[in-house]
Amino acid sequence: MGKLDYLRENVEMLKAEGTYRKLPVNHGPCANVINLNGRRVVNLSSNNYLGLANHPRLIDAAKRATEHYGVGAGSVRTIVGNQNLLEELEKILAEFKEEEAVTCFQSGLNCNIGTIQAVVSKDDLIVSDELNHASIIDGIRLSRADKAIYRHNDMEDLERILQEKRAAYRNVLIITDGVFSMDGDLAKLPEIVELAKKYDCLTYVDDAHGSGVLGRGGRGTVDHFGLNGQIDFIIGTLSKAIGVVGGYVASKKIVKEWLLHRARPLLFSTALPPAATAATIEAVKILMESEEYTEKLWENARYFKEGLKSHGFDIGKSETPITPVMIGEEAKTMEFSRELLEEGVFVSGIVYPTVPKGTGRCRVMLSASHTKEDLDFALRAFEKVGKNLGII
Numbered sequence: 001m002g003k004l005d006y007l008r009e010n011v012e013m014l015k016a017e018g019t020y021r022k023l024p025v026n027h028g029p030c031a032n033v034i035n036l037n038g039r040r041v042v043n044l045s046s047n048n049y050l051g052l053a054n055h056p057r058l059i060d061a062a063k064r065a066t067e068h069y070g071v072g073a074g075s076v077r078t079i080v081g082n083q084n085l086l087e088e089l090e091k092i093l094a095e096f097k098e099e100e101a102v103t104c105f106q107s108g109l110n111c112n113i114g115t116i117q118a119v120v121s122k123d124d125l126i127v128s129d130e131l132n133h134a135s136i137i138d139g140i141r142l143s144r145a146d147k148a149i150y151r152h153n154d155m156e157d158l159e160r161i162l163q164e165k166r167a168a169y170r171n172v173l174i175i176t177d178g179v180f181s182m183d184g185d186l187a188k189l190p191e192i193v194e195l196a197k198k199y200d201c202l203t204y205v206d207d208a209h210g211s212g213v214l215g216r217g218g219r220g221t222v223d224h225f226g227l228n229g230q231i232d233f234i235i236g237t238l239s240k241a242i243g244v245v246g247g248y249v250a251s252k253k254i255v256k257e258w259l260l261h262r263a264r265p266l267l268f269s270t271a272l273p274p275a276a277t278a279a280t281i282e283a284v285k286i287l288m289e290s291e292e293y294t295e296k297l298w299e300n301a302r303y304f305k306e307g308l309k310s311h312g313f314d315i316g317k318s319e320t321p322i323t324p325v326m327i328g329e330e331a332k333t334m335e336f337s338r339e340l341l342e343e344g345v346f347v348s349g350i351v352y353p354t355v356p357k358g359t360g361r362c363r364v365m366l367s368a369s370h371t372k373e374d375l376d377f378a379l380r381a382f383e384k385v386g387k388n389l390g391i392i
């Protein structure tokens with residue numbers, strides 16, 4: 001008997017449940033076609049919406065920054081890690097988002113954890129959509145504020161909570177994802193902003209899957225609804241559509257001033273490496289120059305969704321390039337994903353506990369990098385596997 005036997009028992013339990021997995025290994029860049037475990041497959045599972053993860057201009061910017069600045073920032077931002085590249089990135093991002101200020105973090109997860117914790121405290125209430133991302137849930141826990149969860153996108157439930165609880169707190173912060181990552185549906189931001197005005201609440205939108213995807217030229221879900229300047233905290237990632245790594249808050253200047261003093265990831269974790277910062281600046285420039293990439297993304301998404309629907313697949317309530325192909329039963333969902341891989345198409349199966357029991361799905365993530373040939377190849381594989389397994 002060893003001290004770590006409790007972990008062995010946990011892992012055995014995963015194996016018994018059928019949820020134990022080995023990580024697939026990608027032997028090259030994240031692109032439309034990848035070398036997964038030594039096999040070429042069409043990649044329908046990344047968040048690389050615009051295909052920027054291996055874009056020549058970003059690679060070149062990263063190389064030049066590495067030559068000039070080296071590979072590491074050398075310190076947290078509040079000591080000497082605040083390289084001028086970071087200041088430049090924040091300036092251009094604020095311009096792009098048309099908000100007063102931007103504060104960058106090392107990842108989207110870091111950003112949520114650091115920001116939520118810094119802007120609310122134990123006298124406050126956070127009201128959160130039940131399907132919000134795990135990093136929001138962690139940020140809420142660390143903040144020590146009280147929390148109340150409203151049913152997904154249910155504005156009556158949200159209002160009921162505000163009516164009941166608003167008066168008992170100093171600040172109330174309403175938090176929602178902009179785009180929900182498992183279903184690809186949008187938050188009802190105009191209604192949320194109305195309720196926030198009526199009940200004097202702060203608003204926080206995590207737009208990880210909306211930045212670079214929705215709105216004018218990829219300016220995000222807030223821009224899509226024309227609510228610029230009306231959300232107190234807009235979170236974006238630099239890891240998804242932007243193709244690199246990092247997260248940011250777009251906000252009023254005063255929020256930035258406070259975060260630079262109190263957001264723990266800025267005080268206690270080393271700043272972004274120069275190569276990543278420079279590549280991100282280049283990505284934002286590309287987005288500001290042209291809508292070519294966002295248009296191609298939506299064209300691919302429309303094409304693939306139409307193809308799936310015409311074969312008779314159920315794609316749920318998706319309004320974005322996130323396309324869940326609803327299968328239902330857990331084992332069948334995983335089987336569907338395995339069979340697709342046999343056919344040369346990688347789509348991850350998503351099952352309980354990530355989504356509710358009986359709502360297993362294969363989640364297709366479209367990208368501007370896909371060619372029509374990739375998409376047609378994948379649609380043929382979906383048709384074949386769908387018929388084999390009696391889904392269509």
Ligand SMILES: *Cc1c(COP(=O)(O)O)cnc(C)c1O
Pocket residue numbers: 107108109110112133135177181206207208209237238239240245246247
């Ligand atoms: C992916 C994601 C994050 C985390 O972003 P990273 O930059 O990968 O850490 C945060 N929030 C939401 C809603 C996400 O989908």
